Amino acid sequence: VRNSSVENLQNVDLVIIGGGCAGMSAAISAHKNGIRDILILERSSYLGGVLKQCIHNGFGIHRFGQDLTGSEYAKRYTDEIDRLGISFLTDTFVLSLTQDHDITAISPAGGILRIRAKAVILAMGCRERPRGALTIPGTRPAGIFSAGTAQRYLNLEGYIVGKKIVILGSGDIGLIMAREFAIEGSEVLAVAEIMPYSSGLIRNIVQCLEDFHIPLYYNTTVTRIEGTERVTGVWLSQVDASRKPVPGTERFVACDTLVLSVGLIPENELCSEAGIELSSDTGGAVVDDSFQTSVPGVFACGNALHVHDLVDFVSMESEVAGERAAQFIRGKSDTASVVRAEPGFGVMALVPQRVRLTGAEDRIKFQFRPRQRFENAEIRITSDGCRISSVKKRVLTPGEMCELSLERSSIHSDLKVEVIGL
Ligand SMILES: Cc1cc2nc3c(=O)[nH]c(=O)nc-3n(C[C@H](O)[C@H](O)[C@H](O)COP(=O)(O)OP(=O)(O)OC[C@H]3O[C@@H](n4cnc5c(N)ncnc54)[C@H](O)[C@@H]3O)c2cc1C
Numbered sequence: 001v002r003n004s005s006v007e008n009l010q011n012v013d014l015v016i017i018g019g020g021c022a023g024m025s026a027a028i029s030a031h032k033n034g035i036r037d038i039l040i041l042e043r044s045s046y047l048g049g050v051l052k053q054c055i056h057n058g059f060g061i062h063r064f065g066q067d068l069t070g071s072e073y074a075k076r077y078t079d080e081i082d083r084l085g086i087s088f089l090t091d092t093f094v095l096s097l098t099q100d101h102d103i104t105a106i107s108p109a110g111g112i113l114r115i116r117a118k119a120v121i122l123a124m125g126c127r128e129r130p131r132g133a134l135t136i137p138g139t140r141p142a143g144i145f146s147a148g149t150a151q152r153y154l155n156l157e158g159y160i161v162g163k164k165i166v167i168l169g170s171g172d173i174g175l176i177m178a179r180e181f182a183i184e185g186s187e188v189l190a191v192a193e194i195m196p197y198s199s200g201l202i203r204n205i206v207q208c209l210e211d212f213h214i215p216l217y218y219n220t221t222v223t224r225i226e227g228t229e230r231v232t233g234v235w236l237s238q239v240d241a242s243r244k245p246v247p248g249t250e251r252f253v254a255c256d257t258l259v260l261s262v263g264l265i266p267e268n269e270l271c272s273e274a275g276i277e278l279s280s281d282t283g284g285a286v287v288d289d290s291f292q293t294s295v296p297g298v299f300a301c302g303n304a305l306h307v308h309d310l311v312d313f314v315s316m317e318s319e320v321a322g323e324r325a326a327q328f329i330r331g332k333s334d335t336a337s338v339v340r341a342e343p344g345f346g347v348m349a350l351v352p353q354r355v356r357l358t359g360a361e362d363r364i365k366f367q368f369r370p371r372q373r374f375e376n377a378e379i380r381i382t383s384d385g386c387r388i389s390s391v392k393k394r395v396l397t398p399g400e401m402c403e404l405s406l407e408r409s410s411i412h413s414d415l416k417v418e419v420i421g422l
Contacts, residue, residue: 010114011115011116012037012039012117013035013036013038013117013118013329014030014035014037014039014117014118014119014325014326015041015101015117015119016038016120016121017041017097017103017121017123017270018041018124018125018267018304019040019041019042019088019090020047020049020050020125020302021048021049021077021311021314022303022304022318022321023042023047023049023121023302023318024040024074024081025077025301025302025315025319025322026121026301026318026319026321026322027086029318029321029326030121030322030323032322032323033326035326039087039088039115040081040088040089041088041094042090042092043093043094044090044091046090047077047081048077048078049074050148051071051074052070052074053148053151053152053155054070054071054151055070055155056176056179058203059073059311059312060072062313062316063315063316070311089105089110091107091109092105092106093105094124096273097120097271098273098274099274099295101118101119101297101298103120119328120325121318121322121325122268122270122271122301122305123304124268124304125302125304126264126267126283126303126304126307128146128147128148128173128262128263129146129262129263129264129265130146134260136223137224138225141229141230141231141232142229142230142231143230143258144231144260145161145257145260146259146260147171147174147176147261148173150177150181150259151176151180155180160181161181161257161259162181162186162231163186163187163257164187164254164255164257165186165188165255165256166188166191166222166257166258166259167191167260168258168261168262169191169193169194169261169263170198170199170205170261171261171263172204172399173261174191174200174260175205175208175209176204176208177261179207179211179212182212186257188212189215189253190216190253191214191215191217192217192222192236193219194219194221194239196218196219197218197373198216198399201310202397202399202400219238219240220236220239221237221239221243221245222234222235222236222258223236226252231255231256231258233252233253233254234252236250236253237249237250237251264307265283266282266283266284266303266307267304271285275294275295276293276294276295276298277294281349281350282306282349283306283307284306285300286353286354287305287352287353287354288353288354289354289356289359289364289365290321291317291320291321292328296328297328299321299325301318301320302318305317306349306351306367308401310401336358337356337358338354338355338356339355339412339413340354340355340414341353341355341366341415341417342414342416343368343418344416344417345418345419346374346420346421347368347369347371347418348369348370349367349368350367351366355408355411356408357408357411357412358408362407362409363407364411365403365404366403366404366417368402369400369401370396370402371419372398373396373397373398374396376392376393376422377393377419377420378391378422379402379404379419380418381404381406382415382418383411383412383415383416384413384414388410388411388415389406404417
């Protein structure tokens, strides 16, 4: 890892917070759009973010037309960062950001760094929901891991977290880890999912569970954890339609490890201090179609903005954010009027939430997740009660992000995006 000199780093054109896929993609794009004075600040000791611990394939099919592992995907970007000579500081934790783009960071090598940027891109990724957020009764023994932590132990540090494993939640990281545990010789006894559907990709249910004969129980949750020193087992119960455990359905599963894959939360503590408007729907910043937040010159992308299903879409989105940040630095940002885009029935995590009525691109791209599984549904965009765009879909599931685009010229007032079952 190449660390840049930290001396005299008072003014920088573009500071990118987070050196994962989003931060690197945005940096490369800003460079291609003429910005040379770029600094990536990354709290860990390497660039690449969570990709470095993803040794399985399935990355890059949309972005590069190739099936890569996560680490191979990351290497394409770290190589490009090196080739372009983009500066970065690792082991550097950003502590605060202000409305004036003043950044305070801390690192063992540089101490406290104070930097003023012309523009800032927020690319801090997301973190996993911990056990504490679930309030599962029982003891507090060793042997409970979040799926990402287990992935890190196994793939970066070489430790197997347990021999008999139950996984709670069927998010993608949990599904991927079920397969990795099985390949490494651990026994995955069950994947319990409280909802009647998985929040993971269909391809992961097939390739990670069905191909390895790992049972997936829907409408099921962990209602108690047993064990003093180490987990000795968990109680699984079925739940009713309101997700309450059904008495009499409890069954004990003896295991030494419980792995949690129960959701991701965008990392956005920095936003509050800067007064950046956050969306309670996505957990990320509210942005317009140039990925600019409510604070001019501060942009957001990647999992810090909304939790993505595939890294390829993180790259594509972050490239746009990098290009728009470059335009802002060159003084080319417009002050177009803005309308709101609201999620309607069946829609969650809609991005962007604001749309400029004028802008360089003719089409606006929206992304969202369906709130539930739909079969034969129509995605509809309305404005003033009139339908201005619609598309029919055979299947929509919460595990897969939906995308649709709209002619900018067709937008005159606030929009609503909704899913209608046909
Ligand atoms: C555990 C886990 C496993 C995943 N597995 C897969 C998978 O198998 N396949 C797939 O397609 N997608 C997977 N994803 C999704 C994947 O994270 C995204 O698709 C993509 O890699 C996210 O890129 P990002 O840059 O937005 O976030 P990240 O890769 O998380 O990068 C964010 C970076 O910001 C840094 N950072 C955060 N806060 C600060 C701060 N205050 N100061 C400085 N630096 C900071 C972090 O250290 C991190 O390096 C996984 C996600 C997680 C959390």
